[in-house]
Amino acid sequence: MMLLKLNRxxxxxxxxxxxxxxxxxxSSSTTTSASVSNGNSNESNNDAPIVVxxxxxxxxxxxxxxxxxxxxxxxxxxxxxxxxxxxVVSALSTETKAEGTTSRLLAAADAAVKRGDYHSYxxxxxxxxxxxxxxxxKSKERREExxxxxxxxxxxxxxxxxxxxxxxxxxxxxHDLIIGCGERLSxxxxxxxxxxxxxxxxxxxxxxxxxxxxxxxxKGYQLIAKAAIREKVEPLLKKGMIxxxxxxxxxxxxxxxxxxxxxxxxxxxxxxxxxxxxxxxxVWKESDGVFTGNPTKIATAKLISHVTPQEASxxxxxxxxxxxxxTMERAIEDHVPIAILNTFKxxxxxxxxxxxxxxxxxxxxxxxxxxxxxxxxxCSKKNIPVLSLRSNRALQSTEFxxxxxxxLAKHDVRVDLVSSSAVEMSLAVFESVPASRIAALxxxxxxxxxxxxxxxxxxxxxxxxxxxxxIGLASKIFQVLAAEGISLEMIAQGASEIxxxxxxxxxDMDKAIKAIHRAFLx
Numbered sequence: 001m002m003l004l005k006l007n008r009x010x011x012x013x014x015x016x017x018x019x020x021x022x023x024x025x026x027s028s029s030t031t032t033s034a035s036v037s038n039g040n041s042n043e044s045n046n047d048a049p050i051v052v053x054x055x056x057x058x059x060x061x062x063x064x065x066x067x068x069x070x071x072x073x074x075x076x077x078x079x080x081x082x083x084x085x086x087x088v089v090s091a092l093s094t095e096t097k098a099e100g101t102t103s104r105l106l107a108a109a110d111a112a113v114k115r116g117d118y119h120s121y122x123x124x125x126x127x128x129x130x131x132x133x134x135x136x137x138k139s140k141e142r143r144e145e146x147x148x149x150x151x152x153x154x155x156x157x158x159x160x161x162x163x164x165x166x167x168x169x170x171x172x173x174x175h176d177l178i179i180g181c182g183e184r185l186s187x188x189x190x191x192x193x194x195x196x197x198x199x200x201x202x203x204x205x206x207x208x209x210x211x212x213x214x215x216x217x218x219k220g221y222q223l224i225a226k227a228a229i230r231e232k233v234e235p236l237l238k239k240g241m242i243x244x245x246x247x248x249x250x251x252x253x254x255x256x257x258x259x260x261x262x263x264x265x266x267x268x269x270x271x272x273x274x275x276x277x278x279x280x281x282x283v284w285k286e287s288d289g290v291f292t293g294n295p296t297k298i299a300t301a302k303l304i305s306h307v308t309p310q311e312a313s314x315x316x317x318x319x320x321x322x323x324x325x326x327t328m329e330r331a332i333e334d335h336v337p338i339a340i341l342n343t344f345k346x347x348x349x350x351x352x353x354x355x356x357x358x359x360x361x362x363x364x365x366x367x368x369x370x371x372x373x374x375x376x377x378x379c380s381k382k383n384i385p386v387l388s389l390r391s392n393r394a395l396q397s398t399e400f401x402x403x404x405x406x407x408l409a410k411h412d413v414r415v416d417l418v419s420s421s422a423v424e425m426s427l428a429v430f431e432s433v434p435a436s437r438i439a440a441l442x443x444x445x446x447x448x449x450x451x452x453x454x455x456x457x458x459x460x461x462x463x464x465x466x467x468x469x470x471i472g473l474a475s476k477i478f479q480v481l482a483a484e485g486i487s488l489e490m491i492a493q494g495a496s497e498i499x500x501x502x503x504x505x506x507x508d509m510d511k512a513i514k515a516i517h518r519a520f521l522x
Contacts, residue, residue, distance in 0.1 A: 046238060049279040051076055051083045054247075054269035057093025057100055058286050059343040060186060061128075063135035070136075070193050072284065072346050073242065077199060084237055086276065088245045088269040089190055091182025092128060101125050101182040105157070109178045112161035113170050122154050122161075129185055136193050146192040150185060157181050172255030176248075179256065180207045183246035183265070191244040201242040204232050206249035206268065215253040216260055222330055225249065226275035229268075233276060245272060263324035270327040274334030281331060281338045283323060289340045289351030290315065290322055292377045293517045297510055300522055304351055304376060306364055308465050311376060312338075312353045314499045317416065318461040319381035328353070365466045373473040374466020375520040380513050382506045383431040384416070384457040385438060386489060391423040391449045401425070403448050411441040416459060417492040417501055426490050428459055428503050457489065458509035461501040462516060468497040477502065480519045486512050 053073065060066050069087075076083045093100030108121035129150045137143040157178065164170060170178075187203035194201035209228040214221050229245075236243040247265025248256065256264055266283065273281040290312070293301040307315070309328040316322045322340065331338050332355050341350040354364070368376065391400045404425060408415060414430035429438060438453065445451040467473060474493065477500060481488065490503035504512055 046084075046240075048082050048084045050086060050237070050273075050276050051280050051282060052086045052088060052269055052273040052276065052278045053282045053284060054088045054265060055090065055190075055284050055343070056265070056286070057090040057102070057186075058095060059284055060089060060092050060190065061094045061100075063132045065343065066132055066190065066193055067136060068343055068346070069190065069284070070197050070199075072343070073194060074197055074199060075346070077242065083279075086233060086237070086243050086245060086272060086278070087190060088247055088265060088272055089183060089186045090247045090265040091179075091186050092132075092189075099124075101128070101185065102179050105178050105182055106175075108157070108161055109164060109170055109175070112164040113168055115165045115168075118161045119158065122158060125182075125185070126150060126154050129189055132189055132193070137196050139196060142192055142196060146189060149188045153181055153185055153188075172258060176250055176252070176256050180246070180248045180250055183248040187244045187246045191242075194242055194244070199242055200240055201244055202236055204236065204243045204245040206232065206246045208251070209249050210251045213251050213253050216326075217253075222271060222274070222333070225271050229272050230275040233272065237276070260326070261324060263321075266324035266327040267330065270330035270334075270336070270338075273336045274330055277334075278336055281336050283338060283340050284343045285340060286343060287340075288342045288345060288348050290320065290377065292521045293513060294320070294379070298514055298517050300517065302521075303349070304368070305349060306352050306354055306359065306368065307376065308361065308364065309353055309355055310496060310498060311463055311465055314461070314463045314494070315377060315379055318459060318463070318499070318501060319379040320377065322353075331355075361465055368466075372520045373470045373476060374464045374468070375462045375473075375516075376464030376466065378460065378462055378513050378516045378521065380458055380460045380509050381431060382456075382458040382509055384459055384503065384506075385429045385431075385433075386454045386457050386503055387427045387429055387438070387442070388452045388454070389425045389427070389445055389449050393423065395448060397422045400448060404445065407441055407444045407448075411437045411444070413437050413441050417490060417503065419490045419492055428457070428490060428492075454489070456506045457503050458506040458512075459501055459503055460509065460512045460516065461499055462520065463499050465498050467500070474500055476519070477516065480515050481512055484508075484511055484515045486515075 055069055059069055073085050073087060075081060076085050091101035104121045104125050108118040111118040111121065130147065133143055133146050137146060160177065164174065184205055184207065187205065191201045191203045206229065209232060210224065214224055233243045233245065245268065247268045249268055252259040260267055269281055269283065288303050290304045290307055291301040292304060295301040309332050312322045313325055313328050316325055335355065337358055338353040339350050342348045389404060395403065413433050415427045416430055417428035419426045442451045442453060462477060478488065486504055486508045488502050488504060493500045
């Protein structure tokens with residue numbers, strides 16, 4: 001059985017490489033011909049600044065949206081911008097994640113393991129991509145090229161799913177082989193659309209960028225990653241082409257989702273920007289940027305023009321999904337400024353994430369004219385379980401803490417907030433942790449104390465670089481919530497002093513963020 005699994009995985013990899021290589025050769029041939037016929041020099045733009053643009057799946061999800069993306073890339077490539085553009089793409093998606101390519105690929109794999117109908121999921125993926133092909137590609141030759149590429153990629157996945165029906169197990173490596181197809185399809189399709197628009201472009205498949213497994217949890221992994229990305233992308237830039245890079249990169253220890261997380265395209269774009277010495281990383285999303293509050297819940301929420309990387313990290317962790325957390329670390333390390341921009345409003349100002357290299361904190365706060373007590377934004381997230389643990393006093397306080405966190409690590413239970421005393425501890429558990437893990441943790445915690453769980457809680461956070469050393473800030477937050485009749489179950493402040501968070505009942509969340517926004521940001 002193990003031999004079958006290895007043979008199928010090897011066959012899958014070989015067929016996948018053949019498919020993407022065929023498309024790259026066709027792309028190179030097409031763009032070279034176009035360059036000669038247009039009299040363009042491939043070497044003429046090698047001194048121009050490099051801009052890395054990341055596009056999420058929703059930005060690419062339909063023919064009309066993909067046309068907008070092609071126009072944005074063309075705008076930055078043409079004069080007067082005259083930039084060398086590298087696009088990093090996610091798998092095509094819609095506003096409903098269940099209908100996105102990645103979700104459908106995983107559903108197909110799950111169906112295959114259970115010997116169910118996996119073809120229906122793959123058929124829907126094919127239909128979505130072919131709709132773009134027949135809407136945007138007018139050249140018969142190019143349409144046939146991309147159509148064959150899509151068919152070839154999905155044929156490989158169908159064969160792999162057939163093998164999963166025999167193996168009856170989806171390992172982390174198999175999981176990665178399946179989801180990587182989504183980004184390859186996207187890269188091939190976007191590259192084809194760009195060539196239809198008269199731009200020289202080719203897809204770059206990072207699925208096998210690392211012959212040896214890399215561990216994203218170990219310091220220095222990014223150096224290996226950036227070297228591999230540079231090797232694949234730089235030759236295309238030197239030829240005057242627009243590389244379209246897969247957001248997925250393969251051979252990660254424990255699998256991509258475990259090692260990086262679902263927002264891995266953000267990280268790939270930051271690594272690419274660092275590898276190429278980009279002048280800017282642009283993250284194109286479906287919103288205008290970062291707001292002072294959730295604009296779908298708070299009508300008076302305003303766009304924030306600049307945020308620090310630390311503010312962006314806190315906002316991401318506590319409900320405002322700005323970027324994958326590791327993205328900021330890589331961008332700061334390589335001194336690459338980030339812009340959050342709206343795919344559907346390409347002329348909008350957006351939000352810039354800037355380090356002290358480009359603007360000091362004092363300059364930022366002066367420009368921002370922050371609200372009361374230096375609060376820049378309020379954010380929230382719901383479906384938070386709160387775990388309370390009281391020591392049985394058989395352990396010293398340090399042993400109590402050590403054992404509790406050892407058990408959290410053992411059961412892979414991620415925690416957002418911690419509030420503790422010598423014999424008690426309250427933990428706000430990350431909302432996506434499976435209930436089965438929490439139940440197993442609770443059972444083990446009974447060895448060191450009494451554990452209880454409270455469901456349906458929410459975290460509300462005030463975040464801002466100007467909050468440091470603000471006397472009376474926490475008191476003001478408590479007064480605002482008390483005036484609304486909202487009781488607090490946990491209180492926490494980060495060591496950086498740019499975040500004060502409280503845990504409240506989920507049913508009070510919307511009322512709380514509106515009250516805090518009125519008090520601090522209007």
